[in-house]
Amino acid sequence: MGQLINIQPVTRIEGHASIAIQLDDRGEVQDSRVHFMSLRGFEKFVEGKPAEELPRIVNRICGICPWQHHLASNKAVDRCFGVTPPPAGRKLRELMQAISHSEDKILHFYFLAAPDFVMGPDSDYGVRNVIGVAKAHPELARRVVRMRYATKMILEKFAGKAIHPHAGVVGGFSRVLLEEDRREFLGKMKEMLEFALFTIDFAKTQVFPKYLDAVASLGVINTGFIGTVDDHGALNLYDGKIRLMKPDGSFVDFDPQDYLDYLGEHVEPHSYGKFPYARCWNEGFSLDPLQPRGIYRANTLARINVADKMATPRAQAELEEFREKFGRPAQFTLLHHWARLIEEVYACEHAIELLEGPEITDPNVRAKVEPKAGRGVGCLEAPRGTLIHDYTTDSAGMVTKANMIVGTTHNLGPISLSVNQAARTLIQRGVVDETILNKIEMAVRAYDP
Amino acid sequence: MAVKVVQEWLNSCSGCEISIVDMGERLLDVLALVEFVHSPVLMDHKYFGQLGDGKHLEIPEAAVGIVSGGVRNEEHLEIIRLMRQKCQIIVALGTCATHGGIPALSNSYSNQETLERYYGTESTDRPEEFPNQGVPTLLDACSALDEQVKVDVYLPGCPPHPDHVFAALVALVEGKPLDLPGRSVCDHCPTVREGKGQVKQLRRFLQPPYQQSPDEPLDKMRCILEQGMLCMGPVTRAGCGGDGITPRCLTARVPCRGCYGPVKQDGNQRLDMLNALASNGIDVGSLPETVSMLRFAGAHRMLRPARKA
Numbered sequence: 001m002g003q004l005i006n007i008q009p010v011t012r013i014e015g016h017a018s019i020a021i022q023l024d025d026r027g028e029v030q031d032s033r034v035h036f037m038s039l040r041g042f043e044k045f046v047e048g049k050p051a052e053e054l055p056r057i058v059n060r061i062c063g064i065c066p067w068q069h070h071l072a073s074n075k076a077v078d079r080c081f082g083v084t085p086p087p088a089g090r091k092l093r094e095l096m097q098a099i100s101h102s103e104d105k106i107l108h109f110y111f112l113a114a115p116d117f118v119m120g121p122d123s124d125y126g127v128r129n130v131i132g133v134a135k136a137h138p139e140l141a142r143r144v145v146r147m148r149y150a151t152k153m154i155l156e157k158f159a160g161k162a163i164h165p166h167a168g169v170v171g172g173f174s175r176v177l178l179e180e181d182r183r184e185f186l187g188k189m190k191e192m193l194e195f196a197l198f199t200i201d202f203a204k205t206q207v208f209p210k211y212l213d214a215v216a217s218l219g220v221i222n223t224g225f226i227g228t229v230d231d232h233g234a235l236n237l238y239d240g241k242i243r244l245m246k247p248d249g250s251f252v253d254f255d256p257q258d259y260l261d262y263l264g265e266h267v268e269p270h271s272y273g274k275f276p277y278a279r280c281w282n283e284g285f286s287l288d289p290l291q292p293r294g295i296y297r298a299n300t301l302a303r304i305n306v307a308d309k310m311a312t313p314r315a316q317a318e319l320e321e322f323r324e325k326f327g328r329p330a331q332f333t334l335l336h337h338w339a340r341l342i343e344e345v346y347a348c349e350h351a352i353e354l355l356e357g358p359e360i361t362d363p364n365v366r367a368k369v370e371p372k373a374g375r376g377v378g379c380l381e382a383p384r385g386t387l388i389h390d391y392t393t394d395s396a397g398m399v400t401k402a403n404m405i406v407g408t409t410h411n412l413g414p415i416s417l418s419v420n421q422a423a424r425t426l427i428q429r430g431v432v433d434e435t436i437l438n439k440i441e442m443a444v445r446a447y448d449p
Numbered sequence: 450m451a452v453k454v455v456q457e458w459l460n461s462c463s464g465c466e467i468s469i470v471d472m473g474e475r476l477l478d479v480l481a482l483v484e485f486v487h488s489p490v491l492m493d494h495k496y497f498g499q500l501g502d503g504k505h506l507e508i509p510e511a512a513v514g515i516v517s518g519g520v521r522n523e524e525h526l527e528i529i530r531l532m533r534q535k536c537q538i539i540v541a542l543g544t545c546a547t548h549g550g551i552p553a554l555s556n557s558y559s560n561q562e563t564l565e566r567y568y569g570t571e572s573t574d575r576p577e578e579f580p581n582q583g584v585p586t587l588l589d590a591c592s593a594l595d596e597q598v599k600v601d602v603y604l605p606g607c608p609p610h611p612d613h614v615f616a617a618l619v620a621l622v623e624g625k626p627l628d629l630p631g632r633s634v635c636d637h638c639p640t641v642r643e644g645k646g647q648v649k650q651l652r653r654f655l656q657p658p659y660q661q662s663p664d665e666p667l668d669k670m671r672c673i674l675e676q677g678m679l680c681m682g683p684v685t686r687a688g689c690g691g692d693g694i695t696p697r698c699l700t701a702r703v704p705c706r707g708c709y710g711p712v713k714q715d716g717n718q719r720l721d722m723l724n725a726l727a728s729n730g731i732d733v734g735s736l737p738e739t740v741s742m743l744r745f746a747g748a749h750r751m752l753r754p755a756r757k758a
Contacts (some may be wrong), residue, residue, distance in 0.1 A: 005501040006502075009499065020583060039521075039563075040552045044567060049568075057744060060464070063608065064464070064467055112490075125493040125494065128493060142474065149471065161689075163468055164704075166697075260571055265570070265573040266573075267574065270580065272580050363663045369655045382716060434500065
């Protein structure tokens with residue numbers, strides 16, 4: 001038995017994971033495992049709670065995408081109680097969704113991913129972090145922090161609380177958007193769009209060209225993809241049908257209420273996190289690197305791949321350029337970063353559209369609600385992937401059953417495969433150094449887990 | 450000289466860490482004053498050496514250790530114990546660290562019940578055995594940090610307001626005492642209270658509180674509890690509004706649910722709230738359940754699995 005390498009913890013990611021790589025006697029990679037360490041049991045402990053309280057409990061699943069859990073939960077409870085939010089209530093939720101996506105992508109690109117690209121994957125770990133980036137590029141760092149803060153403060157000012165929000169309520173939204181606030185937020189989101197366009201341009205001219213070799217080799221795997229599209233096939237972050245694409249680009253569309261017919265979750269003995277897979281492909285689940293089965297990816301690259309188009313002009317232009325270069329579906333794992341910046345442009349453009357729309361300041365934001373027995377699936381796109389909340393309530397509107405498939409978990413299988421690919425490619429004859437191990441982690445970071 | 454800081458997250462969601470980032474440009478000032486020597490979210494220091502070949506968990510020595518999340522498994526326990534040895538000051542960041550937080554709602558159930566449901570949901574292919582290879586064994590319950598080690602500074606909040614995170618970091622760097630708001634959310638709430646009301650029953654939060662117009666300022670709106678809806682403000686520690694003071698739930702016209710934990714570190718939000726309601730003649734039987742009153746503070750054995758008949 002050869003050496004065992006522990007990358008523990010995987011760092012500059014948003015969750016808890018570790019990687020174990022087993023080498024054989026010759027120093028070649030025999031096996032690799034990614035351990036996903038967190039188990040909190042939300043599915044159990046929300047039982048018996050009033051359903052209308054769930055959006056304020058399940059947002060704590062993730063402090064980075066609390067808005068998405070909050071809103072998916074609101075959508076699920078609406079459906080359990082058979083209520084449809086008025087147009088302004090729905091649009092305010094959608095606005096919060098777009099704005100929170102816009103700040104999240106900036107956070108990931110500059111704070112978590114950029115150190116690898118700006119400082120370099122082989123730089124010393126003491127400077128390969130956001131602090132190192134801030135010292136090397138102080139003006140850019142200040143601009144990043146200021147822009148992200150401005151966006152976060154829209155959420156804070158209007159919705160009361162940016163992290164672990166409470167302004168989405170069953171039947172709609174708790175606040176009315178006043179005209180003066182609308183104008184202020186519109187100005188801020190226009191600035192944010194400028195910054196999004198600057199960021200993608202900066203990445204395309206100064207960052208990505210240096211790493212084209214890595215893009216074409218690091219963590220590359222061949223999988224299917226999942227994401228949400230509207231009736232015209234355009235990417236939609238808030239609502240629509242789920243599109244599940246095979247590695248060859250063929251796809252099925254389905255109503256989120258029917259997700260159990262299409263998706264399953266597999267359990268591996270080495271991970272608390274479950275592994276979603278495409279049950280409807282009827283090939284089962286396997287992480288065998290030579291013949292994976294049932295594996296599809298979620299998150300930015302997946303959404304860019306499943307969408308026929310982007311619903312806004314600047315993002316559409318970026319998508320066309322991307323497709324020209326990488327085709328559809330694009331499989332290179334590091335392209336998640338590029339796709340993330342295209343979505344960033346879309347999120348800003350869409351927030352502006354909503355703020356310029358006529359209904360957003362309508363005072364009717366919340367429909368009348370009576371608790372009752374029902375079942376509801378609330379689904380939308382979290383930054384890390386398609387998010388599904390599925391609740392059942394009794395006649396008093398108390399939760400009797402809850403199931404959730406969380407964005408990142410779709411990618412646990414793909415992350416495991418990308419790690420295996422990276423380890424096999426980079427580790428040969430037992431030679432391991434810090435740069436190699438960091439590059440293996442870069443294959444994980446692309447997924448922003 | 451920069452103050453050395455170790456940062457860790459245990460049974461957590463990363464919201465507390467994002468709250469640190471949400472200080473805005475003050476973050477850059479803080480980064481100039483502190484030196485992170487271990488922080489999984491920010492930098493690449495590893496537990497078992499940079500080449501992953503070490504045999505023992507390693508965390509560097511530091512003046513300050515900032516920890517979010519409660520303690521739910523054996524790895525969390527090992528980390529917090531080692532941090533206690535290596536750090537002069539341990540800061541419990543966020544309500545999960547101070548009182549268990551939302552994940553401590555799982556303390557109402559045995560691990561077996563939680564695992565049965567999580568690995569038995571409608572979308573899951575139920576395994577023969579629950580995961581047990583290379584994953585840390587669960588402890589019997591989710592505990593707050595001070596149930597395991599001595600805690601020097603408590604910074605509750607779900608998440609703590611960035612203003613307080615900033616104030617705390619500056620105080621620690623300068624070696625000065627930290628002055629956080631005591632008292633309750635109600636003490637900072639501008640809504641109108643008229644004393645004992647006519648309310649005898651509580652309604653669930655299924656309709657908005659009454660306001661004369663959408664732009665009515667908060668100091669003209671009647672107290673949500675006096676309007677007949679449960680609000681945990683009276684038994685919840687103040688501070689969620691940060692330097693802006695106004696409680697953040699109320700800003701959005703929704704009732705407080707208790708995210709800063711009890712007013713006193715060892716308080717019991719459920720007991721205190723039920724007492725307050727009863728003494729005001731409100732029928733607590735009108736509430737659909739009361740476990741949720743401890744949704745942020747279920748550690749310290751406040752929530753426990755039901756006894757089997």
